[in-house]
Amino acid sequence: MNYFSHNPLNRFSEIRPDTAKMGELWRHEQARVLVVSNNLSLLQAEAREAAFLQQQEAVALANQAEVRVYLGSEGEVPYFALGFAGLPPALLPEAYELHDLRQVALQLPQEQSALLAYARGMVHWNLRHLYCPDCGSLTYSTAAGHVRQCSSEACNKHHFPRTDTAIIVLISEGDACLLGRQKVWQPGMYAVIAGFLEPGETLEQAVAREAEEETGVSLQSIAYHSSQPWPFPSSIMVGFQAVAVNRELQVNYDEMEDARWFTREQIVAGLQNGTLRMPPQFSISFRLIRDWFNQTGAYKLEELVSA
Incomplete structure (x- = not known):
């Protein structure tokens, strides 16, 4: 879990x-x-x-x-x-x-x-959600805080907590995984590819689309890994593992500051010399990287990060 x-x-x-x-x-x-x-x-x-x-x-x-x-x-x-x-x-x-x-x-x-x-x-x-999105009237709390009801008798709609679905995926090819970073992150921090599900998409389609849009990478297989509640403010992260067709990259620099392939040896070296940071250990992003990294090799990712 x-x-x-x-x-x-x-x-x-x-x-x-x-x-x-x-x-x-x-x-x-x-x-x-x-x-x-x-x-x-x-x-x-x-x-x-x-x-x-x-x-x-x-x-x-x-x-x-x-x-x-x-x-x-x-x-x-x-x-x-x-x-x-x-x-x-x-x-x-x-x-x-x-x-x-x-x-x-x-x-x-x-x-x-x-x-x-x-x-x-x-x-x-x-x-x-203090106001009704249908008519603009004030809402009030009911069902012990799990429903907000419109105060207008003409509307009287019930509104429920929303959860925004996001996909997050560890993409690998051979002995390397694909990691990217946003400008606002700490220097040297890289994480896996993520993005929100769009209307009319399956989760797998969202994985393939986000990989293509952000990095230009095409995928040959996609498999579910696990999920994580992420109420920051209101998401569920649905995690996947995917295998890329090849390592060709066309990074969308409007979406990301950088994306690159990292071998396990490069991850070890980067963590040891301080040029690479992993995402927080409580995140599913770290879990996805860890589970891929720990499949082979002499090191465990959690031990390297702790050290």
Whole structure:
């Protein structure tokens, strides 16, 4: 399983519309509350544990929160998320700090990272769907934060959280893999090819199209690898492995700053001399590179990166 996939909760979607039950769970003595402010997650000091507030600790926050979402339960323990466009400093609980989950994910237990990512995605969706896309009227939260309903009686549409599908693919040919980089990335960082699914496409067609558009590479085979929730802000990354017809490149420099073929030996040398960086280890991009790289050779990619 990839990072952000280890959500331990039973979502109990069937009880979300029951407002009385939601009130009961909110007041439950074991209820735990996560806080998201402007896409930042509330964590304990040193960002090594999530801040699971007890319900009584979160009462003042709940009174000011713009969003409250029931995330699900683990055994008898219900979990909620409170969301703010910007948490007032006076409400920030002592001994806690706000952090970008993408910067600290590897420091956290995997289940906590998954819960924080889930909470972040739900809060982001609620805060950015305050108006009905059909008629422009205000929406209000229902189904415990999982549906927004139009307030206009003439419209009354129900809107649901969206997930944008993206493909991500490790392309190989012989003893080399194809990696590219964006201008905004850290110097020396390369990752695999990725892009969003377009209407009317299959996932495999999107893989072939993105490879052709960004690098000019044609593919002879495509195989599914795994997927990863990526609520930054609202995507699912669907991972593939593909084999190229050849190593001819025609890089689209409007899309990428660079793309090139890397042999395993070149990856080892680049990591050891500091000229090459891998994507974050919690990303499916790293997982795809790692699984290809570790098939042969004396090195393991995770050990090289750690070193």
